[in-house]
Amino acid sequence: SVGDIDFHGDVIVHGEVCAGVTIKATGTITVDGVVETAHLWAGKDIILRSGMLGDSRSTVFTKGNIMARFFEYTIVEAYGDIQAQVFMNCEVSCRKRIILTGKKAGIIGGRVHAIQGIDTGDLGNDVEIKTEVRVGNDVEVLRKIKILQAEVNDMKEMLDRVEKGLQEFAKLEKNQAVKKDDPRKVQLLRVKIRDSAVLSSKQAELMELEQWLSDAKGASIRVFRSAYPGVMVIIDEARSLIKKAEDHVEYRKEEGEVKSLYTTF
Numbered sequence: 001s002v003g004d005i006d007f008h009g010d011v012i013v014h015g016e017v018c019a020g021v022t023i024k025a026t027g028t029i030t031v032d033g034v035v036e037t038a039h040l041w042a043g044k045d046i047i048l049r050s051g052m053l054g055d056s057r058s059t060v061f062t063k064g065n066i067m068a069r070f071f072e073y074t075i076v077e078a079y080g081d082i083q084a085q086v087f088m089n090c091e092v093s094c095r096k097r098i099i100l101t102g103k104k105a106g107i108i109g110g111r112v113h114a115i116q117g118i119d120t121g122d123l124g125n126d127v128e129i130k131t132e133v134r135v136g137n138d139v140e141v142l143r144k145i146k147i148l149q150a151e152v153n154d155m156k157e158m159l160d161r162v163e164k165g166l167q168e169f170a171k172l173e174k175n176q177a178v179k180k181d182d183p184r185k186v187q188l189l190r191v192k193i194r195d196s197a198v199l200s201s202k203q204a205e206l207m208e209l210e211q212w213l214s215d216a217k218g219a220s221i222r223v224f225r226s227a228y229p230g231v232m233v234i235i236d237e238a239r240s241l242i243k244k245a246e247d248h249v250e251y252r253k254e255e256g257e258v259k260s261l262y263t264t265f
Contacts, residue, residue: 010044028064045080056089087112095212105224107133115212117219124242128230136216136236136253141209148206155199162192221251233258 001018011025016033026043035052045064054074065080085102089109098114105121113134240258
């Protein structure tokens, strides 16, 4: 209730987390009670045996998975899967899959995005609250990939020229035409070290985005009960506004459009 926690390892809270508290852990964070307006950051999983009552500024971030009963007015980001019952007016970003289960399972208001897909009981509600659900990637990811590909190719060409320059200096040194500590050679070595590090970083980022693109293929939104009017469904770059209630429906992208497939799960 007083002060923050920044711990190398796991953190277990057997009570509640009060408003204004920040908990950071390199391991897993587990909270038995309700989390109020707080901030949670975990290097592994986050397990909330109850849920979180935010204020649209509260944040939850993890490099692992999230398991909770509910989130209200919270900004949530997970590199892994998210399993919960309810998202109410939340901003959610999930790099894998979101699975909402239980009698009250649903996404009510807010914006929810999962790369690999979303399973939920309900989408929106009968008063047509504004809700946005997205799966897959969008044109922004494709744009970033193209930019990174061009940057990586340019840097490879630059490093090839630097390497050829260094090889020329090696020949000149062998013939004693230049000194080993020639300032021009030293500058080329500095450029090589610097640009090699930058290239490695950009290649890692490109690989991650390309993996996202691969993971997003075939992503869908499955609704086990009802999808209500007022919900915007987005799959990759395709979008569709639900104008009438639909039950037991799966939304998929076909021929560049969002299609409703009625089925029993």
